Amino acid sequence: MKNLKRLVSIFVVMIISCMLISCGNQSKSDDGSSLLKVHFIDVGQADSILIQYGNENMLIDAGNNDDENTLKNYINSLGIKEFKYVVGTHAHEDHIGSLDYIINSFKVGKVYFPKVSASTKIFENLLNAVNNKGMKFTIPTVGESFNLGDAKCTILGPNGSTYTDANNYSIVIKLEYGSNSFLFTGDAEDVSEKEMLSSGLNLKSDVLKAGHHGSKSSTTDEFLNAVNPKYAVLSVGKDNDYGHPNKETLDKFSERKIKVYRTDESGTIVATSDGKNITFDSKPSKSNTPGSGNKSYELEDESNNSKEIANSNNNYDTVQKFDSETVWVSGNNAKVYHKDNTCSNMKNPTKYTLEEAEAKELRSCSKCYK
Structure with a gap:
């Protein structure tokens, strides 16, 4: 009788183990490992x-x-x-x-x-x-x-x-x-x-x-x-x-x-x-509405003035370098930056890089950047 109980106990343990293994495999599939x-x-x-x-x-x-x-x-x-x-x-x-x-x-x-x-x-x-x-x-x-x-x-x-x-x-x-x-x-x-x-x-x-x-x-x-x-x-x-x-x-x-x-x-x-x-995980757009801004897309780009350089940090051998675009700002209270330092008859224009101007949240001049 004791042997029978022991066999039953072993059998139950084996069934539970198989169930746990099966559940484990199922969760592995569900967690996205094959996705x-x-x-x-x-x-x-x-x-x-x-x-x-x-x-x-x-x-x-x-x-x-x-x-x-x-x-x-x-x-x-x-x-x-x-x-x-x-x-x-x-x-x-x-x-x-x-x-x-x-x-x-x-x-x-x-x-x-x-x-x-x-x-x-x-x-x-x-x-x-x-x-x-x-x-x-x-x-x-x-x-x-x-x-x-x-x-x-x-x-x-x-x-x-x-x-x-x-x-x-x-x-x-x-x-x-x-x-x-x-x-x-x-x-x-x-x-x-x-x-x-x-x-x-x-x-x-x-x-x-x-x-x-x-x-x-x-x-x-x-x-x-x-x-x-x-x-x-x-x-x-x-x-x-x-x-x-x-x-x-x-x-x-x-x-x-x-x-x-x-x-x-x-x-x-x-x-x-x-x-x-x-x-x-989201629904496709139904609006077909374009962006509302008016800044020229070229302004994201770096200057077209480029040259070959040797990079001193050895991450490259010879690479193409793009220098930052130069823009002009008139006064500390200016709200816009200009491509041309003669635009709008600016007095004492200050030179900035495009990144510096945009970091100050200045907008592009609508005349310079048509």
């Missing part, structure tokens, strides 16, 4: 995209300099401690502003950055963060691939090395998981798009992160036809000064019946792929 998640983080008029597969994480861009707390809170809420890859698409503040914080605060495997420099404090902060970790930038090569879990990332741009516009240096990445695909374009404009079309690489993707915040300088008809997305995501700030997204771009999406998701309407947008289907 690819792409977070288009709402950082206003800027870009930041977090990609997760299982325990592996990747970050493409990190918003403006003042987006540090937004990123900190969001990333911490997900329990992330490490990034396998960090990508700075190009040297503009609205893409790398808080990238120094990311590199300083998390364990990072590789930092991808194009072979281009900028004479700005933001870029200097990024260089210092990379140096302090004893790292160097990994310069992307078109056609190279690397894995994030079972997902595959392929570099599609930049294809050139002598652009006069820093936006065209944007690193472009195609992410594939099963039969699903995403295309992240940074601020790549029509010049870069044309080169990608000529490269022979497969651009077809289910989800397109629209280039340059939906500006008319990106998303040409030819490029959009080649990508042929089902969905487009626009990372834009509400009531931004640049008029993003542009009506022409929105019309292109509408004509092709592409579902559009906008961070200025939905906040952070999360797309989830199981390798077969893609779902979004």
Whole structure:
């Protein structure tokens, strides 16, 4: 009788153990370990995209300099401690502003950055963060691939090395998981798009992160036809000064019946792929309303005055450098900045960099920047 009770006890323990193991496996499946998640983080008029597969994480861009707390809170809420890859698409503040914080605060495997420099404090902060970790930038090569879990990332741009516009240096990445695909374009404009079309690489993707915040300088008809997305995501700030997204771009999406998701309407947008289907945690936009600002989109760009330099910190060999645009301000109480120091008969105009003027929350002169 005792032996029977002992056998029954052992049998019950075995059943409970099997149930626990089964539950454990089920929860592992439910926690997203076999899912690819792409977070288009709402950082206003800027870009930041977090990609997760299982325990592996990747970050493409990190918003403006003042987006540090937004990123900190969001990333911490997900329990992330490490990034396998960090990508700075190009040297503009609205893409790398808080990238120094990311590199300083998390364990990072590789930092991808194009072979281009900028004479700005933001870029200097990024260089210092990379140096302090004893790292160097990994310069992307078109056609190279690397894995994030079972997902595959392929570099599609930049294809050139002598652009006069820093936006065209944007690193472009195609992410594939099963039969699903995403295309992240940074601020790549029509010049870069044309080169990608000529490269022979497969651009077809289910989800397109629209280039340059939906500006008319990106998303040409030819490029959009080649990508042929089902969905487009626009990372834009509400009531931004640049008029993003542009009506022409929105019309292109509408004509092709592409579902559009906008961070200025939905906040952070999360797309989830199981390798077969893609779902979004928010509803697509129904407004088709362009941005209301009137500032010329070119103002985000650095000056077209560029030159080859040798970088002393050895993060590069030879790189393209973009010097900051010079603007002019009349008096301490000025509300606007000017491209031309003779505009409006200014008296004793003071020279600023574009970054300094915008940091003072000055607006562009409607006469200089038509």
